[in-house]
Amino acid sequence: xxxxxxxxxxxxxxxxxxxxxxxxxxxxxxxxxxxxxxxxxxxxxxxxxxxxxxxxxxxxxxxxxxxxxxxxxxxxxxxxxxxxxxxxxxxxxxxxxxxxxxxxxxxxxxxxxx
Amino acid sequence: xxxxxxxxxxxxxxxxxxxxxxxxxxxxxxxxxxxxxxxxxxxxxxxxxxxxxxxxxxxxxxxxxxxxxxxxxxxxxxxxxxxxxxxxxxxxxxxxxxxxxxxxxxxxxxxxxxxxx
Numbered sequence: 630x631x632x633x634x635x636x637x638x639x640x641x642x643x644x645x646x647x648x649x650x651x652x653x654x655x656x657x658x659x660x661x662x663x664x665x666x667x668x669x670x671x672x673x674x675x676x677x678x679x680x681x682x683x684x685x686x687x688x689x690x691x692x693x694x695x696x697x698x699x700x701x702x703x704x705x706x707x708x709x710x711x712x713x714x715x716x717x718x719x720x721x722x723x724x725x726x727x728x729x730x731x732x733x734x735x736x737x738x739x740x741x742x743x
Numbered sequence: 744x745x746x747x748x749x750x751x752x753x754x755x756x757x758x759x760x761x762x763x764x765x766x767x768x769x770x771x772x773x774x775x776x777x778x779x780x781x782x783x784x785x786x787x788x789x790x791x792x793x794x795x796x797x798x799x800x801x802x803x804x805x806x807x808x809x810x811x812x813x814x815x816x817x818x819x820x821x822x823x824x825x826x827x828x829x830x831x832x833x834x835x836x837x838x839x840x841x842x843x844x845x846x847x848x849x850x851x852x853x854x855x856x857x858x859x860x
Binding site for chain 1: 746747776783784785786787788791799834836846847848849850851852853854
């Protein structure tokens with residue numbers, strides 16, 4: 630069965646500092662990987678996705694993520710965070726057989742301090 | 744383009760009562776999902792529809808939960824009778840892709856928050 634682990638429940642960073650959110654997945658074949666962001670009281674919004682090809686993927690809002698098959702990881706990064714980045718971030722895994730249902734991690738809450 | 748619409752946004756009921764949530768996906772989106780998000784956890788899939796057919800309801804507690812998408816557009820999720828552990832946010836999501844082209848890029852509504860007392 631597929632699964633996702635986000636080891637950090639809560640991360641606090643200063644505005645302007647760099648950010649890395651960790652994600653490890655378990656999947657028996659080549660996975661589809663996603664990062665979604667959820668602002669308070671809002672639904673989830675897709676930040677970026679990895680299907681195949683270049684292992685460094687770019688997303689919206691200046692985020693990027695790197696797929697590392699050897700480490701079963703898909704960490705999310707941003708070089709300089711903004712106060713508006715404060716939110717809950719979810720990593721998700723799906724298969725590549727179509728009709729995908731996603732398995733989400735438990736999320737990492739990001740707090741930005743001035 | 745209008746997003747995924749859900750109602751009500753908030754609902755408080757007592758245990759053993761019933762509740763229904765409504766979702767209207769983005770126009771033209773064939774695939775619709777209901778997810779349950781318990782506080783402190785990630786969303787968990789309850790049911791997936793493709794048009795008006797059920798693709799996956801393996802994690803739906805069918806003794807108390809039901810869902811339908813009769814005309815392949817909007818959908819209703821019902822809980823009867825509710826239990827304390829059903830307190831959660833119920834998220835509806837949709838995608839315009841179906842079958843083998845559905846790769847999991849979903850559009851989510853703002854959710855319906857249920858509190859069971």
